Amino acid sequence: MNYQKNIIKNGVTVHKIDTSKFKTNLFAIFITTPLNRATVTKNALVSAVLRRGTNTFPSQELISKELEEMYGASFDCGVDKNDDNQVLKFYIESINDDFLPEKYNLNEKSLKLLVDIVTNPLVENGGFKKEYVEQEKYTLKQIIDGKIDNKARYALDRCIEEMYKNEPYGLYKYGYSEDLENINEVDLYKHYLDLISTCKIDVFISGSNMSNLNENEILAEFNERIANYTTITNKYLINEIKDPKEVIEKMDVTQGKLMIGMDALKVSEEQRAAASVYSVILGGGANSKLFQNVREKASLAYTAGASYIKAKNNVIIRCGIEIKNYEKALSLIKDQLKQIENGEFSEDDINSAKQLILASYKNISETQDGEINYYYAQELADKFSSIEENMKEISAVTKEQIIDIANKIQLNTVYFLTGLE
Amino acid sequence: MKIIDCSKIQEKAYIEKLDNGLKVIIVPKKETNKKYIIWGTNFGSNDNRFIYPETNEEVIVPDGVAHFLEHKMFEQPDGSNSLDTLMALGLEANAYTTNDHTAYLFESSDDESFYKGLDEFMDYVQSPYYTDQNVEKEKGIIGQEIMMYDDDPGFQLYLDTLKGLYEKHPMRIDVAGSIETITGIHPDILYKCYNTFYNPANMVLVASGNFEPEMFLEEIKKRLKNTKKIENVTRIFEEEPEHIYQDYIEKTMSVSMPIFMIGIKDKVVAPEERVKRHMAIEVILGLLIGKSSSLFKELYEKQYIFGETDFEYEFSKNYAHVLISGQSNNPQIVQNMLKTEVQKLKNEGINHDDFARIKRKIYGDFVTEFNEVSSISRMFLADSIKDINSFDYVEKYDEITEDYTTKVLNEVFNDDKMVLSVVKGN
Structure with a gap:
């Protein structure tokens, strides 16, 4: 296997992936912390402020110059949610020395710079640099207010928010505008110190020619830590029946976005492979019930699909439809759900759904970020299963198991983003 | 096959022009399990006026x-749909249309399903099947796609920029058309386009992944149908003036903050000049408004822009322009500051260190x-x-x-070729 992991310090795990498929090497640090209303905005802001400057490279301009010097190495950071965890992700991707016009030792420079950004932020007067915090508060506010710009994404986030009202998973991963006013550079820095010593840290190193990289030395920058955070995973999440609700929101849109959030009730860990196959038969590709019937036969939509959120046992249907067709589309979608419950799907449907899932498993190692995120998911799941094991489980799913899942699916929230009139 | 060896990055391209005129490019990658194939025709939304070879009439x-x-290419006479067939094999299949080409593609990490997919893939691209009924049905689906883009501020911004840059050129037109224009589409017009542009001499097939080039070329040849070779398709373009059409366009949509795009119209240069010009323009954009530039720093710190700016040089055989975009509460100031920075760079000349650094980035x-x-x-297809x-x-x-970069700077970055397009919130 091309994958190794080592716990190098309390709460710091290094994952090494040896792969020669790429021209680049990819380095990543993931910071995992619980999602909660009190810290969600601060954490998102921390990730934005960290990229502004370190004690070594005190401004974004200098970091950018260093990255350009490193043959255009790219730095990226982002915020994600995974189950009830908030994850801050930091990446540097740089060219493998083999493909450079000169020897440059980009591996070491890349990992050092990444660690520098995460662990060595520019500090002034006992806090982050005031200017950076104020500017990033402004930027983060725009990101939060900008939720409405991507209508399909907005509708999906809103549907999940409605499904998980007052629960961590319903929180918006970038936080809330109203929290920003009360954050200052000193408090935020204190929050950062607390975060960095208690969170779970995963370092990923993916690529080839890494033998001369002494990562343990570079990672010594991480101080001895309390690291008391054990990640939240709802191992056997059993969703409860809730009264289905309908939420209609109006905005200046030409096309309506229909989201249907559903709970897979009492689905155990072992049944998740069947739930994956179920969701692909329902809305996973061009052969799915939704694509075939809502788009191709009825011409009601351009986008029509479904996805399965494993960590939460939810299946979410997403469609872009003409506003006047709301009732029609909804009833057509409900027919599709009924059909699967009644076993009205063929062996071909099952096989093509399985093929699609298997192909996506095979493709994981074809992108560095895909591979990193796969191993990160295993890390959170607390039970390592290889890509091959996952594929075997998918292959073994039977029609009866899929019908069984279909009958456990329960409507939770119907969300419709519609026009102003 | 002709081999082009790019030893610096350890890649090779195998190229063959077949007797029927089809150009095949294979870029083998031994390290991957994947096989990816894309088949494109030099027919995009810009090709809306041409001479129909069968009758020599203008269409x-x-x-x-x-x-x-x-x-409509996916539709088969037996009622099946090739996209469904490919996806049922577990293949990632897709297609897209741009201003200058249309492409069909699929990929697989599994050899057996790849070759099954290849049968279907090469068959459907060579078998048009359009009926009144299947054309009518598609109008609903494409209508929904057009409406989706109508709500996409980024897309509207881009289209408006092109409308500002071009007066006559079909770059002004939305690739998908409009609800009104697609109403007028019928099978006869689709067949005319197919017969004109989907002939091998107007097409390029590119494959990259775990391939033995010579062997794979035979697999392609085996699956080609006999098609009449049409050497050259005559396209008709109205002459496009050098100057821009409108220097400012504004639209109101539901966005949280205004977004802007600055377009700079460029002339079309000879093919051997295009790559160099492209790289020089990338360097200039990096110097002017890249992340390490003093302009970016100032714009960001004064909060004239939010997030990052994107920039690129878009060009083909008959159009070329620079695009710079971002989010700003005051796009006019951004444009003015950019103009000042251009002038400064022209006056003061390019800094050696900055130049060398940005060039490295472009290499990476x-x-x-x-x-x-x-x-x-x-990339190989589009290029x-x-x-x-x-x-x-x-x-x-x-x-x-x-020196070369300075020359391009003076030729391309001129105020009177600049368009500002803005989408504001309501």
């Missing part, structure tokens, strides 16, 4: 035909394109349609000198 087609035709960006077989294949060879980005790298 003018409604906006959105190339894209409509792309959707290009090499990174070779990470994935999908980006390699798409081939533009009459350029992708490896020239490495081979001509050393020819990008400060």
